[in-house]
Amino acid sequence: MAILTPRGEDFPRWYQDVLAKAELADNGPVRGTMVIRPYGYAIWERMQADVDARIKAAGAVNAYFPLLIPESYLRREAQHVEGFSPELAVVTHGGGKELEEPVVVRPTSETVIGEYMAKWTQSYRDLPLLLNQWANVVRWELRPRLFLRTSEFLWQEGHTAHVDEADAAAYARRIHLEVYLDFMTSVLAIPVFIGRKTAKERFAGATNTLTLEAMMGDGKALQMATSHELGQNFARAFDIGFLGADRAQHLAWTTSWGSSTRMVGGLIMAHGDDNGLRIPPRLAPTQVLVLPVKDDPALTERVSLLADGLRAAGLRCGVDARPGLSFGRRVTDAELKGIPVRVELGPRDLAAGAVTLARRDTSEKIVVPLDDVMTRVPTLLDEIQNAMYEAALATRDARTRDVTTVDEAIEAASEGFARLPWAAVGPGGETRLAQESLTVRCIQRPDGTIPDRDDEPDLVCLVARSY
């Protein structure tokens, strides 16, 4: 009896089943909100810690801006309020009475951060100003899906101000490559297509939006993070000016960039299989789980020693010796939770001086001498990290078809991604794709790198259905 709906039978239902059975998240009491359960939150915490360290290494500093924003702030950037107003949660009462001016729960902190950037930026010496914030934001969601689209989500939003366009563009690209791209590939083990969004798909108010697009298990695309160049649009609306080295007053050039709990959804859908989650070792809250095959004092003692040794070696190691739960049930649970390696120990193993290492990614089992566990497990985790990336890349490439026309792209995108010359699409092609619920996910150079402009020669684009 399958615990999960098979992916091939009903992918959305499989996703719901994984969320429930692996105890990742629950629906909140207010429609569209989400309770992130301890195991789901442990995954998010590990993503957050890694992304945070990368952001700091790129020179940005964390700050915290208020949840509640005067409604008038959002009106300052016309394109901004247009983009957000149907999504706003509005607070009309506070402190027991009606407020004189309603305040909104931030859908992003962009406007309030802009206000303070203007205050803190006097001279070119204050630039670049590189800020980041970890926070919750609220955007009312009528068709919620846990982790992917929820009325409240957790994210980081970076906001930076620079003396000129080149510095702003270089920083947005640096964040995109050193923080997001490297995190996705080397930690999440998820291959992503990088590139520019089309003018139609750009963030409201941005002059350029960089994206990372991953393929999910059903062939659809998920935008994993985005980085925006905002030109001087935002600085103009919020009056972020500075006295230049030339003693003249200038407007700053700004960027913004973000990633969110949506990455947890991406992790589930990119790597999950019919037995549950598969978490790459560098991310996994528990990398190794030691399981005694049955309840037996000799096994229990050996299991503790093994776990202590693995922890001392710096691995995140757990033990599942829960009484009253069969070995099979505990294995099923470890598989649901996607723990990369199980160390299984039974009485016969103990007699033979051996243990069984079970890989979650391939289901392979390897019997090794007890004495070799401490050296074998760390290398196995590295092997799994690489194998998961390679497997995801092979799957994605097998489902990405090179085509030459919009019609062919529409056909190919029923099963995955279509790649075709950007010149063959253009704004007209985008309208045609939209009728089929398809979008251009990104424009890139033929070698997969990010172009500087949309009109470079020989650009290609990726077309897909998306979350």
Next chain:
Amino acid sequence: MAILTPRGEDFPRWYQDVLAKAELADNGPVRGTMVIRPYGYAIWERMQADVDARIKAAGAVNAYFPLLIPESYLRREAQHVEGFSPELAVVTHGGGKELEEPVVVRPTSETVIGEYMAKWTQSYRDLPLLLNQWANVVRWELRPRLFLRTSEFLWQEGHTAHVDEADAAAYARRIHLEVYLDFMTSVLAIPVFIGRKTAKERFAGATNTLTLEAMMGDGKALQMATSHELGQNFARAFDIGFLGADRAQHLAWTTSWGSSTRMVGGLIMAHGDDNGLRIPPRLAPTQVLVLPVKDDPALTERVSLLADGLRAAGLRCGVDARPGLSFGRRVTDAELKGIPVRVELGPRDLAAGAVTLARRDTSEKIVVPLDDVMTRVPTLLDEIQNAMYEAALATRDARTRDVTTVDEAIEAASEGFARLPWAAVGPGGETRLAQESLTVRCIQRPDGTIPDRDDEPDLVCLVARSY
């Protein structure tokens, strides 16, 4: 010209000056809200990381519950809604239209966590359930003070459910001592009085509230964190029940405990002096700052080498060689920010093969051979950590007077804390103290430990004005 209002002249104004000049926080655009600037947030991040590690070591796991809560949830626990309703921020519009049922922005997540605890708790095997959450909460504040009382603040709230009263009480006490008390004393270097709150001062719905009370620079008390035993009151309201080992249905016993960004205010007011912040080394985002006395390539090179060496030794080390800022101005800034040790290097030092180590806590300057810096600075940081605690303890003890009557306590509390027999106060005495804007901060045993009950013999209590 003093940069800050002297503490002795106007303490509240000194506090505001420190917040502004050390770039810790700003008022937010909505009254009562706060912008936590990068340096203030770096302090909070270090508090958070340390407290989080302690909470995890005590066995609790992090989760995340929604910001928006149905109004009806708060009505479920009568004492709860009474305590919070004048403080609520109410969302009446979402997604572009009026909501059928208004939702509130969480003033605490207690009710929604209770709801899910009930769902997740079936059997005694599911207990204890030990949850913690890091989040923002909103309580409308009419007389805001940054970090101390703001309409939005950041905190951690722990919520646990247990099979019996003894286990709940033991866990609340464990958190209070191992997480809060040890963090305050060994990291913040702030001595605290621990004990029970009186029935009058207890958290609404709690059967017992444990507190930690610190003395600020003006002699007033600040409650640094609290831990509550909630008996079965909360479990009854939210139906947190379980099937016992005896096959009968039981109600759980719950606890809750929290600490917040208010600790940043406590840090400022407990350690700050007329030159600014003083941050204990174990907490400080920057422990050591290396400063060249003037702009000179030979100095700059040596300063970089020193800083690299100190960082390689695991210290959090910065360099301030900003051009266009005098040495004096850079020293003033380091003092404002409370950086524990400055390593100052001038041309004469360099010629003599020496550097000057300047302590922030005592203003002492120590000239040491350049070769000794790497060994001397780490031990100096340890000395400062201990000295700051001892100095704060001596100040507090000098301002804590033992008295025997409520009248004497009223007099003594004009300058600090009064300690007197709890039997001399009682509920009648509490009313009398309230008329003088004084409260019993905590009840403790004569040896300073936490009593099990309010009616133990020989208990004493601490009386003070408070934030």
